[in-house]
Amino acid sequence: MTDKIFRVNMTDLSTSIEDVPADWAGHGGRGLTSTIVAAEVPPTCHPLGPNNKLIFAPGLLSGTTASNSGRISCGSKSPLTGTIKESNSGGTSAQRLAKMGCKALIIEGQPQDDSWYSLSLTPYGVAINKEEELVGMGNFAVVETVEKRFTDKIGILSIGQSGEMQMSAANISVKDPDSHLRSLGRGGLGAVMGSKKIKFIALDAGNSKVEIADPDAFKAANKTFTKALVDHPVSQALGTYGTNVLINIINEAGGLPTKNFTSGQFDGHEQISGETMHDLIVERGGKPKHGCHQGCVIQCSQIYNDLKGNYKTSGIEYESIWAMGADCTVDDLDQIAEMDHILDDIGIDTIETAVAFGVAMEGGVLEFGDSDEMIRIMTEEIAKGTPLGRIIGNGAASVGRTYGVTRVPVVKNQAIPAYDPRAIKGIGITYATSTQGADHTMGYTIATEILGVGGSADPLSKEGQIELSRNLQIATAAIDSTGMCLFIAFAALDDDTCLPALVDMLNARFGISLTADDVTNLGMSILKTEHAFNQAAGFTNLDDRLPEFFATETIPPHNAVWDFSAEEIDTFWNF
Amino acid sequence: MQVQVKLFAFFREGRFIKEDRELPEGCTVGEVVDTLNINREEIGVLMLNSRHCQFDTVLHEGDICAIFPVIGGG
Ligand code: SF4
Numbered sequence: 001m002t003d004k005i006f007r008v009n010m011t012d013l014s015t016s017i018e019d020v021p022a023d024w025a026g027h028g029g030r031g032l033t034s035t036i037v038a039a040e041v042p043p044t045c046h047p048l049g050p051n052n053k054l055i056f057a058p059g060l061l062s063g064t065t066a067s068n069s070g071r072i073s074c075g076s077k078s079p080l081t082g083t084i085k086e087s088n089s090g091g092t093s094a095q096r097l098a099k100m101g102c103k104a105l106i107i108e109g110q111p112q113d114d115s116w117y118s119l120s121l122t123p124y125g126v127a128i129n130k131e132e133e134l135v136g137m138g139n140f141a142v143v144e145t146v147e148k149r150f151t152d153k154i155g156i157l158s159i160g161q162s163g164e165m166q167m168s169a170a171n172i173s174v175k176d177p178d179s180h181l182r183s184l185g186r187g188g189l190g191a192v193m194g195s196k197k198i199k200f201i202a203l204d205a206g207n208s209k210v211e212i213a214d215p216d217a218f219k220a221a222n223k224t225f226t227k228a229l230v231d232h233p234v235s236q237a238l239g240t241y242g243t244n245v246l247i248n249i250i251n252e253a254g255g256l257p258t259k260n261f262t263s264g265q266f267d268g269h270e271q272i273s274g275e276t277m278h279d280l281i282v283e284r285g286g287k288p289k290h291g292c293h294q295g296c297v298i299q300c301s302q303i304y305n306d307l308k309g310n311y312k313t314s315g316i317e318y319e320s321i322w323a324m325g326a327d328c329t330v331d332d333l334d335q336i337a338e339m340d341h342i343l344d345d346i347g348i349d350t351i352e353t354a355v356a357f358g359v360a361m362e363g364g365v366l367e368f369g370d371s372d373e374m375i376r377i378m379t380e381e382i383a384k385g386t387p388l389g390r391i392i393g394n395g396a397a398s399v400g401r402t403y404g405v406t407r408v409p410v411v412k413n414q415a416i417p418a419y420d421p422r423a424i425k426g427i428g429i430t431y432a433t434s435t436q437g438a439d440h441t442m443g444y445t446i447a448t449e450i451l452g453v454g455g456s457a458d459p460l461s462k463e464g465q466i467e468l469s470r471n472l473q474i475a476t477a478a479i480d481s482t483g484m485c486l487f488i489a490f491a492a493l494d495d496d497t498c499l500p501a502l503v504d505m506l507n508a509r510f511g512i513s514l515t516a517d518d519v520t521n522l523g524m525s526i527l528k529t530e531h532a533f534n535q536a537a538g539f540t541n542l543d544d545r546l547p548e549f550f551a552t553e554t555i556p557p558h559n560a561v562w563d564f565s566a567e568e569i570d571t572f573w574n575f
Numbered sequence: 576m577q578v579q580v581k582l583f584a585f586f587r588e589g590r591f592i593k594e595d596r597e598l599p600e601g602c603t604v605g606e607v608v609d610t611l612n613i614n615r616e617e618i619g620v621l622m623l624n625s626r627h628c629q630f631d632t633v634l635h636e637g638d639i640c641a642i643f644p645v646i647g648g649g
Contacts (some may be wrong), residue, residue, distance in 0.1 A: 107636050129584050233619070234647035243582060243648030252641045254625045270592075274648075275584060300648070444649050449607050451647050458627070489648045557625055 003103035008119060008126050008241030010196045011050060011109030014415035015126040016204070020103050026512075031085040031481035031526045032104055033075025037084050038529050043536035047079035047188075048166055048195040050110035055096065056157070056201075057105075059483015063098025063210040064218070066505050068485040070094045070293030077537070078187035079166040080395055081412040081437040084533040088441070088480055090292030090301075090315075091174030096155035096203035097121070098210050098483075111197045114505030116164075119201040120150075123208045131199045136161065137180055138171040138345035138383070139396050142523065147179065151197070155203030160347025163190030165385045167393030168413075169352035170194065173344065178303075182292050185349045186414065188395075188441055213511030221504035228498035229297050234453060238300040239289045243318040243518045244253040245274035245420070246446075247326075253450055253459060254557045255423035256378045257416070258326045259368055260358040261409045264555045268331025272321055277333055279303070283308050298487050304337050313341040322418035328361060328368065335371040342378045348393060353382070355415035356396040363403030409551050412437035412539075415570045422550055422560040424449055426457060426465035429564065430473065432573040435530035441486055448492065454459070454493030460560055466484035466572055474575075477486040477530075478523035482506065524575060531573065541570050576600060576636040580607060583643045599600075604640055605630030611642075619645035 005018040027035050028192070045051035054076045061069040072094035078085035097105065118131045134142050142158040156175040163170040170190030171183040184190075212218045222285030229235055239244055247269055250256045254264040269278060272373040281288045283303040291299045292315055303314040316337060322334045343350050357374055360366060365388070366373045391402050396415040400408030409416040414437030421428025426445030434442040445468050449459040457464050479486060482502065492498045505513055513551045552561035581593045590607060598607070604621050606632065621628050622641040634640060 233617075233645035237584060237644065237646040238648065241646070245584055245646045246648040249620065249643055252581070252622055252625060253627075254581075275587065411635065441649060446649065447647065450620070452627075452645075453647060456627070460626075486649060487647070 003101050006102045006105045006121065008105070008125055008128065010107060010111050010117070010198070013111070015128065017125055027481065028062070029057055029071065029073040029481040029483050030075070030088065030477060032057040032071045032082060034088050034526055034530050036104060036106060037075050037077065038533045041077055043077070044538065045077060045531050046076045047082065048191060052077050052192060052195070053191045054107040054189065054196060055104055056093070057103065058094035058098040059304055060481060061505055061509060061525050062094040062483035064212065064509060065295065066222050066295045066410050067229055067295055068488055069483045070295055071232050071483050071485055072097070072184070073480060074172060074189050074575065076189055078189070078436065079191045081164070081452045082537060082538065083412055083436055084530045085187040085436050086188060086243050086480065087186055089174045089182045089184045089187050090296070090485065091176045091182040092293060093157055093174050093203055094483055095293065096205045099205035099208045100203070107196055107198065111194060116199050118199055120204070120210055121201065122204050123206060134138045134199050135164065138384045138429050139347050140345050143175055143179055143181070146200055150202055150204060152179065157203070157348070158200035158347055159190045161383050161385065162346050162348040162393050163194040164199070165390065165393070166191040166194045166554060167348065167390060168222040168398070169349045169356070169393055169395045171347050171349050173347050174387065176292050176315070177294055181344045182315055183344065183349070186351065187436060190214045190347050192314050212509055214508040218505055218508035221508060222500045224497050225501035225505060227486060228491045228495040228501065228546060229505040232491040235298045235487070238298050238487060241274035242276050242288070242300050242302050242316070242320050244316070246318040247322065248275065249450060250419060253423065255420045255450070255459065256326050256418045257323065257409070258420065260327060260362045260407060261328050261555070262407070265557060266326035266329070267464070268329070269326065271483045271509040272336065273324040273333040274318070274335055280333060281305070284491055290314060296485065300486070300487060306334065306337070312337045312419045313344065316340050319418045319456070319569050320350035320354070323351050324374070327355060327358040328371070328374065330369055330371045330374070332371060335375070339371070339375060339378065342375065346378065346383045348382065351417050352415045353392065355409060356392045356399045359396050359399040359405050359408055360392060360403065362407060363399065363405045365403065407553070408547060410438060411546060413541055414438045419446055420555055421546060422555045422562050423558050425562070425564070426459065426468050428546055428550070428562055429465050429469040429569065429572060432546055432569050434473065434526060435534055436438070441476070443469045443476055444489070445469050446473060447490065460558060462564060462568070466568065469570055470575060473527060474520060474523035474524070477526040478519045481526065483524065488561065544569055544572070548560055576610065576634070578634050578637070579639045581639065581641045583641065583645055586613060586642060586644055598634060602633045602634050603630065604628055607615050607634070607640060608642060615644065619643045
């Protein structure tokens, strides 16, 4: 099918299918969502008002047989950070959208009454329907009911109660191949969907397929690409232990933020580690290895069962386990899995919410380590929208302001994730300069600083860190446009056949002739587009800073502080 | 001299998680790896007292030596 833009206006409840403008044609995923946000969203608009837009785009290779290409991008102006935002997730939606020929779905406007709606997409267009039954329900009930209404093959994007209540940490949930959930997380895009009064989006691609310009060349390139992924030892470790293999190594390196960022090591690290989790999963008949979408050959996801061997949660990430675990000093994996499940159901970001809990613990709202009270607050306060629930559901900065806490680990209002920037300095540059607030995935310097992939850099030294973060942020923006999972980067950094094969696949898919330089330039231009949007929204270089306490409070065991000067940080944008 | 050796991920299989070992003076991290029958090619990261180190780093009394295979995440 020829790719089209699907547009939905929620003010007058109209829909249209449009040709792809020439200067959007080479874009997909993050490159496309950011290009559209920059072109169509007034930078100073209120993120939850009628002038913001919500954009979904599959990656350039999504819907094809390319390994690990099923990632979806969602873009908007973020209600949490006020910056441009692109969130990225697995699940089945990217493949459904690509197959139905939807290059991007743009949702604009806002209903003028209190009604709720759902959208239903097919290759022929979009239908807007009133929704009553599912309003107020969690994501798991939404998936179950929508599958009954359509078929279990349907792709689903939905919001839980937190999105309906427009909390700044709300996610958009994405159904995975087993009818479980993945999340378009960070930055509160679920609140934007809630502000448009859309409870869920159903995606039915029927039997449509993506057209490939040169199928033989595509197949050959995919074979090389897949081999590079499968052969890389990091891929093998990810399949066995998941991303949670990082707990022990980040703890050993002294960079595991613990007890609201007051220590770099957690006494309970072994109990919540990837090694312990792997053994528990196997013992209880779960699956240590699982893909978030069809075609993933790395399979870092997993199925975690409870003590009785019943399904509890899936796709639980290192960052989530760190946030609910070390940052809140909870050393019980079953409690963490329970919380992960609850937060998926409410549809709220695990990192933001758990870091908010850490700040609340410091503010005396509850005790450090009290996971029972965390669970009560999640189900009784956040899901129900009580005042305390909304304070936490609006993120770590919201809790800090409300309870007078000064140790609030955020950049541009977004919670800093699982790597302390005093002990692992390169990642601090990524947190400070990212176009979307603190986010490790924007330029994952940990690979080089800690894991020794793509060279090495001393995590406690400033040397080379700005360049490292810049190069990785550029590469990441490009990868996020292809629909590829970011974990292809480990193979791409070490194996010379990986990236050329990826470029070959892009060329074979579209009948074009990109070079590796074109891909780097694409990454640079995406970053610049995003940066320009933020500047027009009122952000300056003074926003590219870490919270004050990182420079004034040392973190054990290395007793390091954040020591980059403002001038040094600002050189990041010299490209 | 006494040195604490820690192993991670699949290096633990058939070995141990953490062990205090009696080692000769001047022993290097690489020699510890060899005595554990771990192939040096499988090594991802070596740390001595929470800092990255090399195979030829010399150990001292009371050191903590952590040995990781090639791993990743994010
Ligand atoms: S490696 Fe993990 S995140 Fe990436 S596509 Fe596979 S399951 Fe999804």
